[in-house]
Structure formats: structure tokens, C-alpha cells
């Protein structure tokens with residue numbers, strides 16, 4: 311399944327010029343923007359591991375010449391002059407910032423007047439059972455402290471909160487909308503396996519589980535997913551993300 315938000319950001323961003331992707335991770339969105347025709351996309355991230363994954367992803371791609379990945383921290387002054395980019399995007403990273411308004415102000419500084427700022431954040435946890443139920447199942451079996459991963463999930467993702475934070479950074483034309491998707495999986499084991507592949511936090515937790523702990527977590531998860539079970543026993547789990555578009 312295409313990662314929720316990537317095609318929506320690509321559709322919303324103007325590709326006439328140079329685009330910054332803040333907290334680019336393994337450069338999925340970065341590359342998708344280059345694929346859409348942007349002449350230059352610069353991804354920044356603080357994680358060597360994620361940047362390395364990104365470099366591997368772009369290495370053999372025909373658009374690799376249009377993508378630059380740089381180690382930089384969006385909580386500090388970015389190594390770019392004012393107005394360097396025609397647009398800045400950030401998917402699922404802003405909620406990690408200690409001071410998201412300051413981070414957005416810095417994205418605003420490096421984006422040209424009239425340029426776009428587009429961010430995506432997971433909507434609050436109650437709208438994302440695909441994420442919260444596995445975490446709750448793990449917490450019930452191994453304790454909330456060991457299962458205390460991805461605490462920032464859902465932070466700032468409410469429509470009002472997301473709008474307020476972007477406006478507080480001095481951005482104009484702020485519009486927040488909800489993107490929805492359903493994750494269809496065969497059963498709880500399929501859900502767990504998919505999430506371990508997708509979510510680094512869960513992968514690290516899973517690596518610490520004994521065989522019996524993992525089996526108990528899946529049993530508990532099976533008990534928790536009652537509302538999400540379809541007639542054929544498969545699972546249909548809602549996912550919701552907040553997409554914010556604004557101008558400098």
C-alpha cells in the first residue's frame with residue numbers, strides 16, 4: 311500500500327523550483343517529488359541510518375541527480391539562506407520537534423515569499439486504531455514502560471491544533487484536512503508483521519520479545535480488534551492523517 315500522504319503531498323506541492331523535505335527519513339517522499347518533475351529536492355534528516363537508507367533508495371533511480379540528502383537538524387538554524395526553496399514539505403516529522411512553531415518558522419525562513427509549506431501529521435490516536443491497538447496489546451503483556459514507543463504519534467495532529475501551530479509560525483492561508491485510508495490485513499499476525507516492517511520503533515521492540523511474549527501479544531491483539539473485524543475474519547483498520555497546506 312502506498313504510504314498515506316505521499317501522493318497527496320506530491321499533488322499539492324508546486325514543483326516549479328527547488329523543494330525542501332524536512333525529516334526526509336529514507337527519502338520516499340523526496341524521491342516522489344523528484345519523480346513528479348521538481349528540478350531539485352533536498353532532503354534533510356538527523357539520522358545517519360535513515361539518510362543511508364535514503365541514499366540506497368535513490369542510488370539506482372533515474373531521478374537520483376535531482377535529489378540531495380543532507381544531515382541537518384530542523385530544530386536549529388538550517389544551513390540554507392533565506393528564501394532558498396520554492397516550497398518546503400515535511401511528512402510525519404514535525405510532531406517530533408520540541409518546539410514545532412520554531413521549526414515551522416525556520417522552514418518559513420528558508421522558503422521564498424509566496425512559497426508553500428506542506429506538512430502531514432498522524433491524526434490523534436483515537437482515529438488510528440491500526441497503530442494504537444498493537445501498542446495497547448504490547449503494553450498489556452510486557453508492561454506500559456517497555457511498550458512506551460512512538461510517544462509523539464498523534465501529537466499536533468488534531469485539525470485545530472495543527473492549524474494553530476502553523477498560524478503561530480506566521481504562515482498564511484493555512485488549511486488542514488483529514489486524509490483517510492483503511493489498512494486491510496488477513497489477521498493479527500499479518501498486522502504485526504506489516505507493522506514490524508514499516509515502523510522502526512515496533513521493529514526494535516519486536517526484537518526484544520521472547521517467542522511466548524510475542525504469542526501473548528498477538529492473542530491480546532486478537533481480543534482488542536473486535537470492532538475492526540470484517541465478516542470473513544480479516545481486519546479493516548482505519549488510518550487518518552492531517553494534511554496542512556500554507557503559504558509564506
Ligand SMILES: C[S@@+](CC[C@H](N)C(=O)[O-])C[C@H]1O[C@@H](n2cnc3c(N)ncnc32)[C@H](O)[C@@H]1O
Pocket residue numbers: 332333334335336337338339354355356357360382383384385400401402403406407
Ligand atoms: C517518522 S519519520 C518520517 C520520515 C519521512 N518523512 C517519511 O514520511 O517516511 C521521522 C523522521 O524525522 C527525522 N527527524 C527527527 N528529528 C529530526 C530533526 N530534529 N531534524 C531533522 N530530522 C529529524 C527522523 O530521523 C525520521 O527520519
